[in-house]
Amino acid sequence: xxxxxxxCGSVALLHPLALAQxxxxxxxxxxxxxxxxxxxxSATQVADYRxxxxxxxxxxxxxxxxxxxxxxxxxxxxVVSNANRVLITRRGSAQKHPARxxxxxxxxxxxxxxxxxxxxFEGLHYLKFGDVPALESQVRVIGYPxxxxxxxxxxxxxxxxxxxxxxxxxxxxxxxxxxxxxxNPGNSGGPVLQDGxxxxxxxxxLRQADNTGYMIxxxxxxxxxxxxGDGRYDKYVDLGITEFALFNPAMRKALQVPEDGLxxxxxxxxxxxxxxxxxxxxDVLLSIDNNPVDNAGNIEVEGEKVVLHEVVERKFAxxxxxxxxxxxxxxxxVTVTLKxxxxxxxxxxxxxxxxxxxxxxxLVFQPLDFNLxxxxxxxxxxxxxxxxxxxxxxxxKERKDVVVLTRVESDRLTSFITGFNGTVVDEINGTKVKxxxxxxxxxxxxxQPEFITIKCNGVVRxxxxxxxxxxxxNKRIMQQNGxxxxxYLGDSQPAS
Amino acid sequence: xxxxxPLFFCLALLLVVMVLPAPALAAAKAKGLLRINTTIQTYNVxxxxxxxxxxxxxxxxxxxxxxxxxTTGEMAANSTYIEFESADGAHTVPAEVxxxxxxxxxxxxxxEKGANREWIDKLGTLGTNGxxxxxxxxxxxxxxxxxxxxxxxxxxxxxxLLSTFxxxxxxxxxxxxxxxxxxxxxxxxxxxxxxxxxxxxxxYNSKDQISDVVAPDILKRFLEDVRDGRHEGxxxxxxxxxxxxxxxxxxxxxxxxxxxxxxxxxxxxxSGADESGLKKGDVLLTVNGHAIDRRGYYEDPTYGRLVWSHxxxxxxxxxxxxxxxxxxxxxxxxxEAVLRRPPDHLIPSHMYDKAPxxxxxxxxxxxxLTRPYLEAFGKEWRSRAPLDLLDALNNPEDYEEGRKxxxxxxxxxxxxxxxxxDQVNNLIVTEANGQxxxxxxxxxxxxxxxxDGLHSIRIDDIPYxxxxxxxESDLVDKAxxxxxxxxxxxxx
Numbered sequence: 001x002x003x004x005x006x007x008c009g010s011v012a013l014l015h016p017l018a019l020a021q022x023x024x025x026x027x028x029x030x031x032x033x034x035x036x037x038x039x040x041x042s043a044t045q046v047a048d049y050r051x052x053x054x055x056x057x058x059x060x061x062x063x064x065x066x067x068x069x070x071x072x073x074x075x076x077x078x079v080v081s082n083a084n085r086v087l088i089t090r091r092g093s094a095q096k097h098p099a100r101x102x103x104x105x106x107x108x109x110x111x112x113x114x115x116x117x118x119x120x121f122e123g124l125h126y127l128k129f130g131d132v133p134a135l136e137s138q139v140r141v142i143g144y145p146x147x148x149x150x151x152x153x154x155x156x157x158x159x160x161x162x163x164x165x166x167x168x169x170x171x172x173x174x175x176x177x178x179x180x181x182x183x184n185p186g187n188s189g190g191p192v193l194q195d196g197x198x199x200x201x202x203x204x205x206l207r208q209a210d211n212t213g214y215m216i217x218x219x220x221x222x223x224x225x226x227x228x229g230d231g232r233y234d235k236y237v238d239l240g241i242t243e244f245a246l247f248n249p250a251m252r253k254a255l256q257v258p259e260d261g262l263x264x265x266x267x268x269x270x271x272x273x274x275x276x277x278x279x280x281x282x283d284v285l286l287s288i289d290n291n292p293v294d295n296a297g298n299i300e301v302e303g304e305k306v307v308l309h310e311v312v313e314r315k316f317a318x319x320x321x322x323x324x325x326x327x328x329x330x331x332x333x334v335t336v337t338l339k340x341x342x343x344x345x346x347x348x349x350x351x352x353x354x355x356x357x358x359x360x361x362x363l364v365f366q367p368l369d370f371n372l373x374x375x376x377x378x379x380x381x382x383x384x385x386x387x388x389x390x391x392x393x394x395x396x397k398e399r400k401d402v403v404v405l406t407r408v409e410s411d412r413l414t415s416f417i418t419g420f421n422g423t424v425v426d427e428i429n430g431t432k433v434k435x436x437x438x439x440x441x442x443x444x445x446x447x448q449p450e451f452i453t454i455k456c457n458g459v460v461r462x463x464x465x466x467x468x469x470x471x472x473x474n475k476r477i478m479q480q481n482g483x484x485x486x487x488y489l490g491d492s493q494p495a496s
Numbered sequence: 497x498x499x500x501x502p503l504f505f506c507l508a509l510l511l512v513v514m515v516l517p518a519p520a521l522a523a524a525k526a527k528g529l530l531r532i533n534t535t536i537q538t539y540n541v542x543x544x545x546x547x548x549x550x551x552x553x554x555x556x557x558x559x560x561x562x563x564x565x566x567t568t569g570e571m572a573a574n575s576t577y578i579e580f581e582s583a584d585g586a587h588t589v590p591a592e593v594x595x596x597x598x599x600x601x602x603x604x605x606x607x608e609k610g611a612n613r614e615w616i617d618k619l620g621t622l623g624t625n626g627x628x629x630x631x632x633x634x635x636x637x638x639x640x641x642x643x644x645x646x647x648x649x650x651x652x653x654x655x656x657l658l659s660t661f662x663x664x665x666x667x668x669x670x671x672x673x674x675x676x677x678x679x680x681x682x683x684x685x686x687x688x689x690x691x692x693x694x695x696x697x698x699x700y701n702s703k704d705q706i707s708d709v710v711a712p713d714i715l716k717r718f719l720e721d722v723r724d725g726r727h728e729g730x731x732x733x734x735x736x737x738x739x740x741x742x743x744x745x746x747x748x749x750x751x752x753x754x755x756x757x758x759x760x761x762x763x764x765x766x767s768g769a770d771e772s773g774l775k776k777g778d779v780l781l782t783v784n785g786h787a788i789d790r791r792g793y794y795e796d797p798t799y800g801r802l803v804w805s806h807x808x809x810x811x812x813x814x815x816x817x818x819x820x821x822x823x824x825x826x827x828x829x830x831x832e833a834v835l836r837r838p839p840d841h842l843i844p845s846h847m848y849d850k851a852p853x854x855x856x857x858x859x860x861x862x863x864x865l866t867r868p869y870l871e872a873f874g875k876e877w878r879s880r881a882p883l884d885l886l887d888a889l890n891n892p893e894d895y896e897e898g899r900k901x902x903x904x905x906x907x908x909x910x911x912x913x914x915x916x917x918d919q920v921n922n923l924i925v926t927e928a929n930g931q932x933x934x935x936x937x938x939x940x941x942x943x944x945x946x947x948d949g950l951h952s953i954r955i956d957d958i959p960y961x962x963x964x965x966x967x968e969s970d971l972v973d974k975a976x977x978x979x980x981x982x983x984x985x986x987x988x
Binding site: 242244245246247248249250251253254265267268281282379381382384385388413416417451453458460461462463464465466 | 736738741742743744745747748759761762878879883884886887890891913914915916917948949950951952958959960961962963964965968
């Protein structure tokens, strides 16, 4: 169970009532700020990976957002993920304005929206961004959380600034500011303010702790806005190395590292990543962009210790990074060019995608990713091992998709095909399967042998399907099981 | 088909049994039965240099005509002390093991040399019995605390191949329906028919009131095997098979509807099957003339439909020859296999009465992977045990090359030599100081030769290499010995 919890409520009807004016002296300024904080309603459709041909589950939720420019509304990605319809409501208004998602960044949980007709939002104040707030300083969280229909404001103190996981995608970690303000479902996407400026976007909390809220601080927001500046979100880039702390004196001696507290061991290099062919396991990274790296893999930025990957956090695909490292005692200087690493998204939660699948004679094939993995909870150690080592062992070089036989529908043709559910398909008719599209080609090839054989990883005998029976079996089983299409291979451009 | 080991009388001590005075009733007359008390100690899985707390186990043994006592293998396995006791508790005598068969779950015991066994000789003996039939009435024997024998009548319900002790080893058993009480928390009870020993009860499921009784055929094989004083064990062919029920699969294999057959999916290297020329992908049609059906059953002249492996494990001795009719590439072919003991496995399936090998260097703890190590991860061990080690258990053929055993770094004791390695555990070891690690002995030898003033140990996951300072780790080792570690290594 994920301990982080997203604050996207599925709550409440809007109740159009005039709101009282804020009586304090900053009233006018506050009133302007409040007006710029909007309520976002989204109607969602969440795919069911266990029946990929079906429409999935319809639902919805609400969140908050705020204006940062002309017809530009910032919110969390999770507020508008899987959304078919997005509506924005102004404070004190009953009108729901249809909106659309312009950019969505699942890796940092941010999204930019626009309304179809921005006339009703003209003249509103655009909120400005401030800096990362100091520890112990006060902030205000503004939004439309559960517990009422009107705008809500809570105050809190900054209690921690840390590099933490973002639960929306499950795999990404960025800078996070922890506050002790009560953040509740529906607060998501709302601004956290300090001195009238945005210090962050409220986005997640801790399930097991009260009054612990997290916000996305401005460096992460600014990066997102800069990334989409060219009209496209290119995602975060990765250095593509895993480090192992050099705390052990014998290990330092073996790697010929001076005893000055500097240097972290490179334990693995991501195949095809930016450092592939440049660094190798056993190298010792000494500095990154001239920031000395300590034995634990940390660098010092503005007096704070942060992990060395912080340097890469602020950069974009195509940017360069200077690395200084030791190899067998010899110092080396290199500059590597950063790039996105799409293969590691196999471990990220996917949103807004229709699940791909191939149906063939009662057998259902699907590509392995986190959504599929969590939908089926595969217990075969072989599938778990292939999933776990997909990136580390560069399995993506041979298999763009790991094709899994997920279901065997009941039929007279399949009644003795047991023990194959949840296994990885290695070969079809003796050919290694590269991805789902390839599997589809092999299964539905025009000139099939008398028997189509499917070899699954770790299963000792092949599945055998007489090709003469495929057509009638497809028709029969699809009708029996309400499967109205035989495959979905994705758009011609692979979804990102 | 193969029930898991049920809860066996362990609640007995907690139950209050109301004993009503019944002076008019005479206790059943028992012959050739005595109590066996054993003290059992197993090794600690995570600290293999230590034994776990001792446990006690009670059961009954059958005194055979030659004066030896037969009981289950489970009673005697891992025992540090065994004694015989008369039903009334008046006599005890220390016992010793003649032979234990963990696979078939049988053990033959005798009183210690020179001990007084006169009282045992007065208890009488039990002759062995021939096979039973379905619906035969049998007696199951227990002792009350006061020494009275309890006789429970049961009925043989079915005959099947079951694994009653060492996992993965299936032997002929009778399933006997009988409603038993718990008495003196006894494991292992003799079962008789017409006053002769029929079998040994290995487990009882109180919910279904079904007990699994090791069949007389298996008792007979075991006693024949140990008659010469040497216990060889039950033979094995050394293959894994898949059923051929799937009609599509059968067509692809070229099998007709009249044929049965088992698809050979794996041959253990060095097994009788391996030497016979049998290949993966062959279909086994008959064994010694008995046709094997598509589910792996044959027609046994005594018991009817039985799983084919009884033809090997329950009916033959090591060294016997077996005639195999197989189908290969659509043609039938005759092969002959000599039966052997199952070949040594990369990952032993059990470690009864064996001390697990280990080695400690500077605080790094190395072990050889065994199935019990993984089973110690609890009831859900198949999902909770470390993934790489589970994979090795499930697919040993991917790890066998160049290895006798799978050595792994099981844990790291926090010492001055292992700073920074605290989080490392359960990683497969491939090399030490440049030498390939094939078992614990090879690791020990490699660690005698540090290279360039350092030990380097190569493992299969991050950090991939672990370094130790030889002087520092020797100091740590000495300190560990001083602080109560009995030895730094136990080699096989």
